[in-house]
Each structure stands twice: as C-alpha cells, then as structure tokens.
Amino acid sequence: MVGIVTYGSYIPIYRIKTAEIARIWGDDPQHPEKSLGIMSKSVPGYDEDAATIAVEALRNALKRKNIPSEKIGAIFVGSESHPYAVKPTASLIAEVMGAYKAHAADLEFACKAGTAAMQNVYAMVKAGMIEYGVAIGTDTSQGQPGDALDYSASAGGTAFIIGKEDVIAEINHTVSYVTDTPDFWRREGQRYPSHGGRFTGEPAYFKHIITAAKMLMDAVGTEAKDYDYAVFHQPNGKFPFRVGKRLGFTKEQIKQGLLAPYIGNTYSGATPTGLSAVLDVAKPGDRILAVSFGSGAGSDAFDILVTDEIENFNRDAAPKVWDQVNRAKYIDYAQYLKFRRMIVEVIP
C-alpha cells in the first residue's frame, strides 16, 4: 500500500481583507466577496518566501511523524514562485532535512505543481526505487496590483511524506489530464502573470477538473456519493462548489477542504492544503477525492482512502489547517505592498 505517511501545512499569519484591496482600487468593497467568494487572503511576511513556507510545512509534517533523513529518497517541490529562477528549492529542503542522498528537483505547473510532486513521489515509491519521498506544494503567488488576481493570489504550502509503511491515507489511484490551453501564463522576466479573464473558467478550470475527475471515478468505479470529502483546486471561493455541483458533489463534501474564502488562492499549495485540512479530521475508512488544476493546463486527480493507521497518528503534534486559517493578523494595503516588496525602502 502506497500513500501518505505524514503531512503538514503552513499558512502565513498575515491576512488582508479583500474589501481593503477594493477600497484602494475604487471597487465596491463587497464586490470581491460577492463575485469571488473571497473575504481575505494570506500574505507572506516580509521575510517569508515559497522556500520558508515549504520548510515550515515540512517541519509540521515531521513533528507528527519523524522519518529519518537517510530514508528519504526523493524530494519534489512544486511552486510557481520558487525564490530562484536558477537554483533549486528542493536542494534547500534536502539540506534542511539532511537528506543528502535524495533525488531532488523543482517542479512548475502553475497551480498543480504540488500534486505533480505527489504523483512523482508516489510513482517512485510504488516502483520500489525509494522508501520514502517528500512532495511539497508551496507558493507566494503574484498578483499585479489592481488586477483581479490582487484579490486572490496568496501564500501557503503543504508537505506530504509518501511511503509504504504506516500509511495513514492510501493513494488508491491517480490520473492526469493535460492540454495546451493558454489561460494563464508568466514569461521569463515578467514580474506578474497574465491571464485570459473569463477564458480561465469554462475551457480551463472546469474542462480539466471535470475530465480528470471523471477519468478517475470511471477507473476506480466510484460515484460522487461514494466520497466523504472532495477537494478541488480553489482559485476563488465559488469555483470549487460549481465544479463540485457539476460532478454531483454536495457542499457538505467540499466545505472542510475549501480554504479560499479565508486565505485566497495558494496556487501550488491550494489542493494539497485543502487535502491537509481534510486529513486533519478524517476517520478510518473515509474516502477522499482530490483534483488539482494548473493553468496551461492540466489536472491531477487522486482517489484516497483513509486507513486505520490514522488512529495511531499524532495529528495534534502540529497546528491543524483550520487553526492556522483562524490565526490571522490583519494588515492594510500599504503593509501588504511592503511585505510583498512592491514598495521598497531606500537606504541612503
């Protein structure tokens, strides 16, 4: 049985309310909440980036169950905000863990690089190449001030250690669906991404998630009602409910893993952190569907079964996702610009 052995998440403490962002740009303060279903978003502190978030998430995972570093055979870090364009984040993680013999690499696939990391580690464990591997989805995503993304692009991440021993959540099956769909992109050297507005919806998010979810459920012979929880990529607070409804899922199945209304879109961190929030409360026998979406575009879908081992697992050893969501310190737009280094201190 291959699956999740331990997991941990990290969400920065800072939040900005979308009404505050609307105030700056002359938008109706209620507009982002009404149209996007996002009330606030997480903001990385001045000294935080995708790598520090990855480290915090991994530390939380290791607090719950320590895996000796020499047993870690692979480290994949998925992000679209790796601190360096050239120089891996995965090597930094290897150094932090002391996992010097690991196969380490960074991944990028817009918002689905985190689940791509999970699939890579899952495959290597299943193939018997490695005993354990680390898969991390982390981002401090960029939104151009004044653009629609200003309301949603946020920060957070989750780390999974995947192996064969003491599995708390079995990855029963996983599939992917990919097409060349240019709904959202950022070219080398550009500071902020561009997007195709409404084109990011139907032909991108909905088409890929629905196709991948159906492929997965067809392959394992399940229906929406067979799942206790469903986690969908969450670029805003509304799309997951809409895609869920079209696939036959209820709001109740989706709510536990839907964080976007409070922390925004954590990009590569989004689906992994939603899954993490579900594992925080899951019971043995629970079945979870998780489907990511990355622009450009593709989806990874997972059929996950929670095992009896979760009863022996020390979930309380690290902060749970919803506790981190609720641990918030609100900042104004000026502080936000400072933390995101959009205004800079001039040292004479």
Add this chain to the structure above:
Amino acid sequence: MREVAIIGAGETKYGEHWEKSLRDLAVEAGLEALEDAGICAEDIQAIFGGNMSAGSFVGQDHVGALIADFAGLAEHGIPAMRIESACASGAAALHAGFMAVASGMYDIVLVGGVEKMTDLPGDMVTDILAGAADREWEVFLGATFPALGAMMARRYMYEFGMTEEQMALFPVIAHKHGAMNPDAHFQREITIETVLNSPIVAEPLRLMNCSPVSDGAAALVLAPADIAKKYTDSPIKISASTYANDYISLHSRESLVKSLSTIEAGKKAYKMAKKEPKDIDIIEIHDAFSIIAIEAIEDLGFAKKGEAWKLAEEGQLYYDSDLPYNPSGGLKAKGHPVGATGVGQVVEIVMQLRNEAGKRQVPDAKVGLAHNVGGTMTSSIVHILEVM
C-alpha cells in the same frame, strides 16, 4: 425596383465560443441558411457580410473573401464584400443585399453577419467598440461607449422622470425572452433586484443595463419575391429596408433623448412598406443599453416621447402581450456579436413570422420590424418584414 424576399435563415448560438473561430461561426450560420433555403453554395451570386472589427478583435480583415473561400466558393469568383457600420454592420449588410436583389443585378444573395469578440480582455473590447464613436472628439477625451450611453440615460431620466427601477424593466423582459431562446447567450430570467444590484458600469447604467460581449453569426438568403415560392413555402417579404445617419458625436446633436437617425429611418420604412406603427405585430429593437431601446421605441412611434418605459410598466412588451418586444431576448439576453446582431434580429423575425419560434412564439405575427443602430444611435437601419 423588384420586391425582395427572404428564403432562408440561420444562426449560431450566441455566447462564448471558445472553440470556434470567426470563420467557423460564419460558415456554420451560412450553411444553416443555405440548408433552410434548400440551395447549394454554388447557387449564390453574391455575398454581403456584416462585420464591425474582425481586424481588431482577431486580426483578420478581408472577411468577405475569407467567408466566400470557406463557404467553398473560392473557385466560383463571386463577389463577397464586408460591410461595416459599427454595431449596425449586420443590418447594413442586409440593406446592401436588399439593394442588390431589388436592383435586378443579382437574384440569389447571401447576407451574413459575424463577430468573434471573446478572444480579447474586456478593456481591449471596450476600446475597439469605442471606435464606433468619434475617436478624436469623444474617445480621446475619456468617453467609453457605456459612458456615452450613460449621458443619454441621465438626460432622459432628468427630462422625463424615469427611475432606475423603471429602466430595469427592459433587461428583465429581455432575459425572460432569452430564457426561451436556445440560441441566446443568457438563458435565465432575472428580476429588477438583479439589475439594481449589479455593478455600476457608468452611472446610471449598471452591468445588467448593458448588452454582453458575444461571439456569433447569422445569415439570410435573399431572392426576388416573384420566384421565392420556388424555394420555400413560407418566404418572408422585406417590405422596407431603410438607413439614416446622424452626427457621429453626441455633443453635436440637438438632443440626447431622441435619435434623428432612428426617426428618419423609421419614417422612410413606414412609407416604403405602406405601414404604420399600429400595423407592426413584433419588434426587435437595438438594446445595446436599455436607454437606446427606450428612445428607439419612442422614435419609431410605438410610444410618445418620454413614455416608452410606461409600456414596460404596464406589461405590454412581453412576447404574448400587445407589443411583443425583443422576443429573441434582444441584444441584452440573446447577445450582441456586433457584426451579426442586425442579421440575427431579422432571423428572429423570420422565425416568428413562420411560426417556428417555439416557446417564445408571438401569436399571429404577420408583420415585424427590426431596428439596428451603430454608435450612439448614430446610424439607424430599419427593416419591415411581412408574411407573403
């Protein structure tokens, strides 16, 4: 001048066609019209295509040749020209096609309209559409198209005491009809509250007072009326095709609450068709903004100046009431692919007069009027159609 009839009609669904290009849409609507007329592409002697801005929207000009080519007519050497009159490009193409058949120069003419608008972000679309206004004297000074429409609405509300609630009735009616039209961009009903709670675009115009950005195409096949019955049992006669222009910029005009071009085109149309407003059973009115429809209903003689909204309040504008208004859903709910709109309005009237409009069928419709405008009611084109 010969009498002219419509022997075939077709259109695509209007909306966001992510997977269809300009040519796909044009060919789809054109083929539907040819099939409807029971003729082959080779039977066409000329094509007139309405299109406002394919050059800006998708980087494709020379639309006439493109459509003729992809309709399979490249080797037949027939004339195919693109006609442009901003948002009235579709009706302008029909006017040209009408003249071509009426004059005796051609017998079988295909009239089309197409626009592919959703490939670009909203701000670029807004700027391209602003090309229908005076770029130097209106747009460079900061006016967008909705801003100009808002000035008309403000003045109208000031002069005639119409409230936002009363203006909101027009999109409510449009959506009720759109919900019954499978080709409509929006097929859901809305309430006055939906309109009043929608975001402001340019006060007092809210999002729901403005027509959407749509992709779509529509097509008609014209023939001389005396041979029309050879092709179809239910040809529709074009009793009038008239076209008038006003000053292009709002500030040059004597009034913001009436459109001289609509008044003029209307007068000529009634004279040409030997009809009066009371003879019209069904109207398709250009409602790019609610205010444009309100002014047009008055300028075409269906209500006194300053009172069109009262017809809405009295419930007279529903498809099954006294003055069936925009049974297609209008530009607001059916959608507004600018180059196609004027042709699509006539497709709707053809369907209605043939008693083929399904759930939204207007009872006993024999005579219909279509009104299409370019710019801020700068150019107005009116067609009157009737059962033969």
